[in-house]
Amino acid sequence: MKLVYFAWVRERIGRTDEQVDAPAGVETVADLVRWLKSRGEEYAYAFENEGVVRAAIDHVHVKPEARIAGAQEIAFFPPMTGG
Amino acid sequence: MKLVYFAWVRERIGRTDEQVDAPAGVETVADLVRWLKSRGEEYAYAFENEGVVRAAIDHVHVKPEARIAGAQEIAFFPPMTGG
């Protein structure tokens, strides 16, 4: 699946997007975050404060417990500050 | 003092304004309405429903119990429908 990052999440990870194959057992957004944090410092930094970074699956806001099976694109970003 | 009338109050009374000298004992807006109603059918018609017609003394909304001493201009009109 494709992961995309925005704002300071993008800056901390150091890329705008990437293609990943999550290992077996990574079933929810929370699992995916836990696995990403294990991949390197930049991910650990981006997700350092539990519950701050928001997620969307295929353009729809989701909670950490949302299942990722079938997702085409999962996005991570800070709380929105538009308007 | 000068009396001025607007909208259907003006139409019922048949004039836009008039100069009156209220007799002794006419001290409040309610007294003035009572006295006007005694002056003719057109006034009785304009003020037929107690409490519907609004009043202003010198451009300020007032209640029926407001005293009229010193007033330059007293206005009578229906509930406002601007905006």
Next chain:
Amino acid sequence: MAATIRIQAEPFDVAAETADLTRGRADIGAVVAFTGLCRDEGGRLAALELEHYPGMAEAEIARIVAQAQDRWPLHGLTIIHRFGMIRPGEEIVLVLAASAHRQAAFEAASFLMDYLKAHAPFWKREHLKDGTAGAWVEAKESDDQAMERWGR
């Protein structure tokens, strides 16, 4: 705070009024513009005729504006109310409220409209498509209630 109040027969230009309100300022984060328009009431109406009480209309709106300034941190207000014959689709009233933040601008504009409806000395009469002068528009109880929700 800049406040503009005008009672006029002529149409107004919302864009020009907004530009006047915000020109040269970088502390305004929110502008709410309310425009009230003449409806044709399902095709029945040819026009609304607006009568007003000259002198008192300006004075009453100035008092309402002073109340809004007391209640919200505003950077500017513009109120324009037309009188005379107004055709369906034409503007009747404009309220512009400018503030640093959106909530003050929304609340002040809504407050001003509720007070204008219930307190400003204007009266509407319908003119019908068949050429006759129709009835005076009756005040709505809901307008008094809308005003009362602002308290005091």
Next chain:
Amino acid sequence: MAATIRIQAEPFDVAAETADLTRGRADIGAVVAFTGLCRDEGGRLAALELEHYPGMAEAEIARIVAQAQDRWPLHGLTIIHRFGMIRPGEEIVLVLAASAHRQAAFEAASFLMDYLKAHAPFWKREHLKDGTAGAWVEAKESDDQAMERWGR
């Protein structure tokens, strides 16, 4: 109901958008226009940079618009949100709500702004007068609270 949603770098023209929304209609009695502007924060800011999530921004705003249509009897809605570098005094966002009556137009516009602030995928970064890129603007708890007052 006509709904226009645009995400663009270019400035917008409130008067032209309002004319598009109301043209040829005589059943609209109220138009509320909210314009959000870039402030200079006491002279500190040279610009705000707005990043967004293309695709999701349009989809999320469409979902918010659908909610507003469910809740209020609206005749038209326009939402335009800019991205890129925006200087103090320039417009960031426009919400236009048209209805027969003022309350629906005011409430829908206020609801749409609260939801845009808290749900639409846009992020602001400050660029300072001294030429440095400043911090990302932090989300305000008051914006979440503003959204929650609409319930469900």
